[in-house]
Amino acid sequence: MNKNLPRLLSVRDLVKMYNLTAQSQLSQNFILDKNITDKIVKSAMIDSNNLLVVEVGPGPGLLTRSILETGVPNMIVIEKDARFLPALTIIQDDILEIDHEKILTTAQINKVSQENRLHVIGNLPFNISTPLLVQWMKMLSKRSGIFQTSDITMSLMFQKEVGDRIVADTLSPARSRLSVLVQSLCKAKKVDAVLIQLIALKEPILNVPIDQYEMVVRYFFGQRRKTIQSLLKTLTKKLMSDEVDCLMKGLEQLDLNLSLRPEKLTCEQFCHITKIFCDNSISIPVN
Numbered sequence: 203m204n205k206n207l208p209r210l211l212s213v214r215d216l217v218k219m220y221n222l223t224a225q226s227q228l229s230q231n232f233i234l235d236k237n238i239t240d241k242i243v244k245s246a247m248i249d250s251n252n253l254l255v256v257e258v259g260p261g262p263g264l265l266t267r268s269i270l271e272t273g274v275p276n277m278i279v280i281e282k283d284a285r286f287l288p289a290l291t292i293i294q295d296d297i298l299e300i301d302h303e304k305i306l307t308t309a310q311i312n313k314v315s316q317e318n319r320l321h322v323i324g325n326l327p328f329n330i331s332t333p334l335l336v337q338w339m340k341m342l343s344k345r346s347g348i349f350q351t352s353d354i355t356m357s358l359m360f361q362k363e364v365g366d367r368i369v370a371d372t373l374s375p376a377r378s379r380l381s382v383l384v385q386s387l388c389k390a391k392k393v394d395a396v397l398i399q400l401i402a403l404k405e406p407i408l409n410v411p412i413d414q415y416e417m418v419v420r421y422f423f424g425q426r427r428k429t430i431q432s433l434l435k436t437l438t439k440k441l442m443s444d445e446v447d448c449l450m451k452g453l454e455q456l457d458l459n460l461s462l463r464p465e466k467l468t469c470e471q472f473c474h475i476t477k478i479f480c481d482n483s484i485s486i487p488v489n
Contacts, residue, residue, distance in 0.1 A: 239268040245393045246357035248272050248321050254309050256280065256348060258297050258324030258334075269323065276309045298334055302347030314350040322348070325359040332364065332380060336416070339383050342402060343412035349402075356388075356400040365398045370465075377465035379423040383416060386469040407469045410476040418476045421486045422464040430467070431460035440487045452478035 242265065248255060250273040260266045260279040269277060279292040280300060293300070293308055306314070314320070326334060338356070342349040360368070363376075369390045370377040384390050386408040388400040408415060422433055434453070438446045453460075456474050458467075467475075478484070 236264055236268065239265040240271075242323075242357070242359075242397060243268040243272060245397060246321065246323055246355070246399065248274060248323070248357075250274055251319055252276075252321045253314070253318040253351075254278065254306075254311060254348070255321045255323065256305060258322065259327060260292060261325070265323070265325065276311070278305050278309050280305070298330055298337065302341075302349075305348055314348070316352050318351045318353065320348060320351050320354045322354070322356045323358070328361050328364070331358075331360050335368075335380065336383060339387055340412050340416070342387050343406070343408060352402060352404060354402045357393075358398050358400070359396045360398060362395055365392060365396060368398050368400075372466050372468060375465065378426070379416075379419050381465075382419050382423075382467075382469055382472055386415070386473070408473060410473055410480055414480050415472065415476045417486055418479055419472055422467075422472075426464050429461050429463055430458065433464070434460070437486065441484065445482065445484045448482040449478060449484060452482070 248269055252274050253276060255269055255274045255277045257266055257269065257277065257279040260281055263279075266277075266279055280295055280297050281292045282294070282296050293304065295304070306312075322338075335358075338349065341347045342354070345352075364380075366374075366376045367378045367380050368384050369392045370381045384400060387406045388402055390398060390400050393399050421437070422430070425433060428436075434449075438449070441449070453475070456471070456478075458471065458475075479486075
């Protein structure tokens with residue numbers, strides 16, 4: 203080792219040098235305590251056995267340093283804010299719009315097999331956290347982009363209320379569309395107040411097309427304080443008579459308690475409901 207190498211600048215020094223401040227319009231929130239980032243990485247259980255670690259929104263890069271210290275063989279960081287380019291070697295792109303092949307190409311990975319371990323980590327900006335997570339769930343369901351492997355873990359930091367919705371079960375008033383989508387594909391657990399870990403299920407609960415599933419779940423949670431019966435009454439007014447007959451016949455066979463509100467239904471029940479829509483080619487009108 204060359205002992206004459208210059209000392210690596212601290213992240214606080216880099217922040218001062220490049221005059222980097224968190225911007226509220228980008229929902230940025232910097233972590234500048236390495237004890238915290240080391241704890242996050244340890245909780246995420248990232249190690250050298252991961253084929254690839256993808257960090258979203260590295261900001262000034264302290265979490266990045268903690269990850270690199272684990273000896274991971276391949277790491278890609280994606281940042282939209284160009285101010286961080288001088289301080290980090292990263293892909294500058296919008297994580298919502300990036301071509302995932304670009305990530306794999308940059309990491310010099312030609313093919314992802316089912317046995318490969320992949321970890322996605324990041325402190326997600328509040329304004330994109332929900333649409334980004336929905337996008338990732340759709341990609342995970344279709345095994346596309348970086349989500350081709352079945353051995354994938356996501357360690358993500360959210361605002362507390364978003365994290366509460368992700369892990370909420372049928373007993374929680376916080377249960378939402380996001381809860382159902384995520385838990386149909388992943389085991390979701392809350393590590394601490396803001397860190398949520400999602401581990402892709404080897405055998406997902408979801409057994410219907412994700413786009414139709416999301417359509418159904420979105421409709422039922424669109425007016426979450428109404429009962430299933432009330433929501434169905436509104437919906438059937440917009441459908442053809444033969445569609446109504448098929449829908450109601452299918453629901454009768456499920457023996458659902460229609461007096462329940464959407465948050466009381468399990469992921470399995472939403473899958474059964476979606477299958478009725480799919481089997482009978484029923485779409486939910488937008489208006």
